[in-house]
Amino acid sequence: TQLLEQSPQFLSIQEGENLTVYCNSSSVFSSLQWYRQEPGEGPVLLVTVVTGGEVKKLKRLTFQFGDARKDSSLHITAAQPGDTGLYLCAGEAHEYGNKLVFGAGTILRVKS
């Protein structure tokens, strides 16, 4: 059982479409991070959110941390082929010994 549930598992869309990826848990996290991983490479940190209700924007990417700090979402506007990759959420919770736990990820494919 994943401590962080990500949905959907796979997403294939056309260039220009919008999409949202979700990261949910029954646990409260002190912070949540989003990473993107491309084939043959390690994950790269996109953003860290630490305050319940926090919204952060990174160009066409919008990240939100739930008010109760149990969930997060990543919204991409006007997706481009360069957004293709594996999106991972990761969080720290005291009940997990402050280890960084990862969701299984969402594979995004943006077709041109």
Next chain:
Amino acid sequence: KAGVTQTPRYLIKTRGQQVTLSCSPISGHRSVSWYQQTPGQGLQFLFEYFSETQRNKGNFPGRFSGRQFSNSRSEMNVSTLELGDSALYLCASSRNRAQDSPLHFGNGTRLTVT
């Protein structure tokens, strides 16, 4: 500034053998964490080393071990390899403890056990 370097990139071993993977962190980073990534389980935390001491450990058997040297470089060892150990092993470094500062991942070592 050089990133996190992992060697080797690819490794093929036989069941029962042992393997050592190496990780050189970003200069100035004192923490090194190791993760196992498989299609079925995603990224699973193995352990974190900070200032040459293991600070945190995941739920892996004792066959998995590691160490960190005074220059912050780290090695991970897996003994008595099993087929299920086939995975991408990722190392990540951070300036301070992993929960206090961003992680920077290497590109991993792809281990195949036959």
